[in-house]
Structures are given as structure tokens and as C-alpha cells.
Amino acid sequence: MTVTMLRRLTGDEKHAPSAHSTLDVIRVLYERVLRITPATADAPDRDRFLLSKGHGPAAYYAVLADRGFIPEDWLDGMGRWHSRLGTHPDRVLIPGVEVGTGSLGHGLGLAVGTALGLRAQGYPRARTFVLLGDAELDEGSNHEAIAYAAAIRLPLTAIVIDNRSATHGWPGGIPARFPGWSVSLVDGHDHDQIEKALSVRDDHPHLVVATVEPKWS
Amino acid sequence: MRETFVATTTALLDEDPRTALVLADISADAFAPALRRHPDRALNVGIREQLMVGVGGGLALTGMRPYLHSYAPFLIDRAYEQIKLDLGHQDAGAVLVSIGGSYDAAAAGYTHQSPGDVALLDTLDGWTVRVPGHRDEVPAMLREAARHDDRVYVRLGVQENAGAHPDGQRLRVLRRGGPLVLAVGPMLDPVLAATEGLDVTVAYTNTPRPLDTEGLRLLAEGEVMVVEPYLAGTSARLVSEALSGLPHRALHLGVGRAEVRDYGTWEDHARAHGLDAAGLRASITGFLG
Numbered sequence: 275m276t277v278t279m280l281r282r283l284t285g286d287e288k289h290a291p292s293a294h295s296t297l298d299v300i301r302v303l304y305e306r307v308l309r310i311t312p313a314t315a316d317a318p319d320r321d322r323f324l325l326s327k328g329h330g331p332a333a334y335y336a337v338l339a340d341r342g343f344i345p346e347d348w349l350d351g352m353g354r355w356h357s358r359l360g361t362h363p364d365r366v367l368i369p370g371v372e373v374g375t376g377s378l379g380h381g382l383g384l385a386v387g388t389a390l391g392l393r394a395q396g397y398p399r400a401r402t403f404v405l406l407g408d409a410e411l412d413e414g415s416n417h418e419a420i421a422y423a424a425a426i427r428l429p430l431t432a433i434v435i436d437n438r439s440a441t442h443g444w445p446g447g448i449p450a451r452f453p454g455w456s457v458s459l460v461d462g463h464d465h466d467q468i469e470k471a472l473s474v475r476d477d478h479p480h481l482v483v484a485t486v487e488p489k490w491s
Numbered sequence: 492m493r494e495t496f497v498a499t500t501t502a503l504l505d506e507d508p509r510t511a512l513v514l515a516d517i518s519a520d521a522f523a524p525a526l527r528r529h530p531d532r533a534l535n536v537g538i539r540e541q542l543m544v545g546v547g548g549g550l551a552l553t554g555m556r557p558y559l560h561s562y563a564p565f566l567i568d569r570a571y572e573q574i575k576l577d578l579g580h581q582d583a584g585a586v587l588v589s590i591g592g593s594y595d596a597a598a599a600g601y602t603h604q605s606p607g608d609v610a611l612l613d614t615l616d617g618w619t620v621r622v623p624g625h626r627d628e629v630p631a632m633l634r635e636a637a638r639h640d641d642r643v644y645v646r647l648g649v650q651e652n653a654g655a656h657p658d659g660q661r662l663r664v665l666r667r668g669g670p671l672v673l674a675v676g677p678m679l680d681p682v683l684a685a686t687e688g689l690d691v692t693v694a695y696t697n698t699p700r701p702l703d704t705e706g707l708r709l710l711a712e713g714e715v716m717v718v719e720p721y722l723a724g725t726s727a728r729l730v731s732e733a734l735s736g737l738p739h740r741a742l743h744l745g746v747g748r749a750e751v752r753d754y755g756t757w758e759d760h761a762r763a764h765g766l767d768a769a770g771l772r773a774s775i776t777g778f779l780g
Contacts, residue, residue, distance in 0.1 A: 318554060366582050372552065374580050377572065383542045384577055387549020387557075394511065394531040395553065415573070418539035425537075 279336040282349040295437050295462065295486045296405060297333035300325075302468040303403060304341050312342045315370045319397040322388050324373045326381020327407040327435065328362040335359050335368075343370035379413025381406060382432060386419050389430040402430040403472070409440040411451055424454025427478040434481065435462060439489040448483050455481045462486035492626045492647040493518070493590050499630040500558055500588075501525040503637055504533055510637055511550050511557040515543045517590075518560055544570045547585040548577030556586070556637055562596070563589035563605035563646065571611055579615050584640040586633070588647065593721055593746050594760035595649045606722045606746035609699065612644055613725065620700035621645045622676030622720065627655035628697055644700075648720065649757055650677040659697035662706035666693040670714035670779060673707070675699050675726075678718045678766065685771035689779075691716075699726060704733035713738060716775055718766070719745040742778040744771065 280297065304310075308321045325334055332352070339346045344358070352359045358367045362376030373384050385404035392400045410416065411434065423430060432455075434448055444450065449457040455478070458471035462484035471482040497518065503510045504525050511532040512525060519526065525533045532555065536542050540561055547557040559566065566589050567574065578585055589608065596603035612618045619641060621632045629647065636643045656663055662673065665683065669690040674682040679695045686693055694710055696703060699719070707715070711734055717726050723745030730741055744766065751763045761767045765774055 364580075374576075377576055379541075380545060380573070380576055383545020383573070384549040384552070384581070386542065387546035387551075388553055389549070390531075390534065390546060391511075391550040391553030391555050394550075394555065415541040415545065418536070418542035419545065422536050422539060422542055 279339050279346065279349055280332055282346075294333060295435050295489075296327065296330070297336070298463045298465060299405065299433055299435065299468055299484050300333050300337045302465050302472065304337050306465075306469045307472045308403070309399070309401075310370070312370065315343065318395070319392070319400045321400055322372050322385070322392070322402045324375075324381045324385045324388065324402070324404040325363060325371075326375055326378075326385070326404050327410060328375025328377075328381075331359075331361070331363045334363065338368070338370050344368060378407075378410045379415040382416050382419040385430055385432070386423055386428060389428050393428075401475070403433065404430065405433045405435065407439065408434055408436045408444070408448060411444070411448065412440055412442075417451075420452055420455070423479040424452070429475070429477055429479065431472060431474075431480045431482060433472070434483050436483050436485045437487065437489040449481060452479075452481045455479045457481045457483065459483050459485070492623060492629055492649075492651070493521070495626045495629040496560075496588055496633065496645075496647055497521045499633045503558075503633065504529050507556075507637055508532075509554070509556045511555045513543050513546050513550070513557055513559045515540050515561050515565065517562055517565070540565045540570045541573050544573035544585075545577045548573070548581055548583050551578070551583035551585055551640065552581060556584075556640065558586045558588060558633075560588045562591035562603060563608045564591065564603060567608040567611055567644075568605050574612075575615055578642055579617065584642045586636045586643045586645065588633075588645045590647050592646050592648060594751070594764075595757055597757050597760045598754045600754065601750050601752070608646065609644075609719075609721045610725045612700070613728075617642050618700055619643045619698065621698055623647065623697050624652040624659070624676040624679050624695070625655035626651060628657050628659065631657055632697075646676070648677050650720070650761070652677060652680040656695055656697065659695055661703045662694040662696050662710060664692060664694050664710065666691070668692050670716065671707075671710045671712065672716045672718065672775065675717070675719045678720050681761070681766060681768045681771055682718050684768035685775060689775065691775070691779075702726060702729045702733070704729060707733045708737070711737075711739060714740050714779070716742040716778060717744065718771060719743075720766070722746050722748070740778075742774065744774055
């Protein structure tokens with residue numbers, strides 16, 4: 275069903291590989307992990323999912339439609355005048371979307387602030403998830419957030435979709451860029467593996483690296 | 492002004508559980524008691540200004556009211572895209588409080604100076620800019636900002652007027668006469684000294700954004716001189732819009748675009764930019780002819 279919905283989204287073929295690379299992780303989040311429904315989309319203690327990798331949001335939109343956050347017919351006409359769905363998501367226009375993204379290197383910092391805000395207001399059950407692309411880790415702003423979250427042992431979960439799209443790669447692999455974080459490495463298409471990794475609750479930040487096929491393969 | 496900011500913000504954190512403070516090491520010593528008393532919402536992220544703004548955006552998205560603070564060149568110039576996207580684009584607010592705008596850090600050189608901070612915020616929508624001319628104007632500004640979720644920039648400086656004018660949100664007339672001279676924040680006393688004996692009206696504001704364009708239209712009467720403590724001409728667009736359709740002449744004074752590659756004190760830099768009383772008088776009398 276979600277795949278059928280995904281096919282309805284046209285107009286962003288350039289980003290199709292990055293859009294489809296996230297589909298399984300986002301499905302598992304919404305179908306098995308996140309404590310959020312259209313009815314609780316504004317509840318202060320809801321779980322938060324921040325899509326930092328805002329380019330190629332077709333899979334995200336398809337899942338939001340599948341879970342009832344947005345009407346299915348919004349999927350037709352993405353990026354057109356009067357459509358609520360842009361080629362980058364806008365939280366002001368789309369119910370259930372926590373942050374407007376597109377420019378790389380913003381989601382993790384916002385996620386750190388979100389997790390801190392939830393903790394300060396006494397919502398210990400509320401979890402914060404943020405999804406990034408591996409090339410996005412080249413942005414220095416992410417390094418600021420990675421180091422700080424580890425230093426203060428902030429419980430949040432960052433998911434990096436690794437399709438090996440970073441121009442210079444990562445000596446030591448992606449986990450080497452997250453010192454002080456616990457790490458799960460999963461097959462980015464295996465729903466059970468993804469669910470298990472996303473269900474880890476710690477008193478410190480957790481990294482899930484979801485490996486998918488290389489972008490340039 | 493910085494001490495007043497620390498005292499008021501510390502009190503706000505004690506009184507209002509919605510308020511949060513995010514620092515990037517600057518002023519962390521002064522805020523040590525607040526950081527100790529409120530570890531969950533008084534935060535020092537280290538020397539990470541992009542993260543400071545991202546964290547502010549995230550806190551605001553959960554319903555909190557974050558105050559962010561650093562030197563103006565780091566808070567505004569360095570983190571400009573975060574200010575644009577992590578606050579504005581998210582429809583989230585924060586209170587940004589700077590020190591070290593323009594040439595306050597004269598001896599530190601251009602790396603620690605930001606004459607362009609207000610001009611940068613002018614490229615974005617919905618920012619209120621407060622430029623206190625005296626430390627006693629600061630507490631009310633900070634407390635007012637705690638009561639809503641708008642985007643507010645408070646620009647603290649080392650230069651101060653002799654007296655406070657806490658009612659400076661609208662244009663406040665301090666001297667009545669001919670052509671209007673509008674002084675923003677700490678430029679009031681130099682303007683009053685520069686225009687001694689001249690037939691001009693002197694008005695003051697500590698809230699250049701939103702600019703009181705209605706007041707400007709009423710007072711300008713064809714000639715207007717604006718004296719701002721940041722980049723010269725920052726308010727030119729708003730003055731032009733306010734007086735659009737009216738015949739007028741305008742003079743915009745402020746910090747020059749060229750880097751003054753010298754050190755000294757803020758008074759030395761004020762003189763170099765023609766923003767001391769003598770320089771202002773020369774510019775104003777030259778304009779009035």
C-alpha cells in the first residue's frame with residue numbers, strides 16, 4: 275500500500291533514490307515505534323520524529339498518508355502551486371511534520387533542543403528520533419550536535435541512512451563520527467532489525483546506521 | 492547592560508518554568524548560579540553557535556521560551572542560516588541577546604565586531620529589534636519578551652545615554668524644532684550634544700523594528716536624519732517606505748562599511764565613523780546646508 279502511494283508522487287525524480295532509501299525506516303517508525311497518531315499529533319508528550327534529510331521526502335509523505343496524517347489525494351501534484359507537499363517538507367503546511375527541512379545540517383541540532391525541551395518539561399516517556407543522510411554528516415553543524423549530545427548524555431536516537439553518498443567517505447565508518455554514542459548497525463530494508471535497533475532506550479544518545487544500496491550503484 | 496541582562500534573565504529562570512537559557516560559553520561564568528539551579532533549562536552548549544540556535548529552535552518547538560546569548564558576530568553573523576531556518580522557517584521564536592555589536596570590542600578587532608547584525612535580521616521576517624540606550628531599559632524588554640513566542644533581538648552595548656527612556660518603543664520626542672533627527676538607542680546623547688543650538692526635532696527609539704513609521708511620518712516634515720549605532724543606512728528602506736509619496740530628503744548616519752583596521756576604544760571607533768558629537772554635528776549641518 276505504501277509503495278503504491280509512493281508511486282503516486284511524481285515530480286521529484288531527481289531525488290528518487292534518496293526518497294526510496296528511507297522508506298523502510300520511516301515505515302517501521304510509524305508502524306511499530308512512534309507513540310503518535312493523527313489524534314495525538316499535537317500532544318505535548320508525543321514522540322517526535324524529525325526528518326533532517328528533507329530532500330526526497332516522497333517516502334515520508336507516503337507513510338504520513340498511509341497513517342492518516344494527510345489525505346491521500348495530497349500525494350498527487352507534489353511541488354505544484356497550491357500543493358501542501360513540497361520537494362522539501364514544511365511543518366507549517368503538513369500535519370504531523372515536526373520540522374521544515376531541506377537545507378542539510380539542521381535536523382540534529384533541532385532534535386537536541388527538542389529532546390532537551392521534553393526532558394525539561396517532565397515527559398520522560400517522550401522519545402526524539404532524527405533521520406539523516408550519510409552525506410549530511412559532512413555539515414559541521416552536525417558535529418556540534420553529536421559532540422554535545424554525547425557530553426550531556428542526552429537520550430535521543432539518530433538514524434543515518436547510509437547509501438554511501440558522501441563525496442569523501444568516512445574513515446573508520448559512520449560510527450567513528452559518533453564518539454560516546456551507542457551504535458546499532460542494521461540492514462536498511464529489514465524491518466525486524468530496524469525495529470529492534472529503534473527500540474533501544476538508553477540514558478545516552480543512540481545511533482542507528484541503516485545500510486541501503488549505494489546511491490551511485 | 493550585560494550585568495542587568497544576567498540579573499533579569501536569572502530572575503526570569505527562577506520565576507517562569509517556561510523560560511530557558513542557551514549559552515555558547517560567552518557569559519557562562521556570570522550565569523553560573525542559573526546554570527547550577529536549573530540544569531534542565533539553563534544550558535551551555537560550549538563554543539557551538541550553530542547548535543545554540545538549533546537547540547533554541549527545538550526548545551521553542553516543545554513550547555518553551557529560549558533566551559540565546561553570545562557576541563553579536565557569533566550569535567547573528569555566524570549562525571545566520573540557523574536563525575533563518577531553525578527559528579523563522581519553523582515558525583518558532585526565541586529571544587536573542589547580544590553583546591559586542593558594532594565596535595564595542597574595539598581592541599579585539601573586526602573578528603569580534605558586528606555592525607551588520609540588524610541589517611542581517613532585516614533580511615528576515617518578523618523580528619522585533621530592541622536597542623536599549625541605557626541599562627535601566629533592559630529589564631522591561633526582557634520581561635516583556637517572556638510573555639509571548641515572537642522573535643526578538645535585544646542588542647546590548649557598552650555605550651549608554653545619561654538617562655533611561657523606558658517608553659522608547661514608539662518615537663519619543665525629546666526636543667522640538669525643525670527637521671527631524673531620529674536617534675536609535677545609545678546614539679541619543681551624542682545626537683543631543685551634536686544638535687545643541689540647532690533648530691531640529693530630536694526623537695528617540697529603542698525599538699527600531701518594527702520601526703514606528705506612523706510617528707516618523709508625523710514628525711519628518713520633509714527632512715529626516717537617522718542616526719543608528721549599526722551599519723549606516725540599515726533603516727533606509729523603512730524610512731523610504733514610511734515617507735513614500737511625500738517629498739523628502741533623508742540622511743542616514745551609522746557605522747561605515749569599510750573596516751576600521753585599528754584598535755583603541757569604542758570612543759575611538761565612534762570618532763572614526765563620525766558618530767561622536769563633533770562628527771555628527773558636521774554631517775547634520777552639512778546636510779541641512
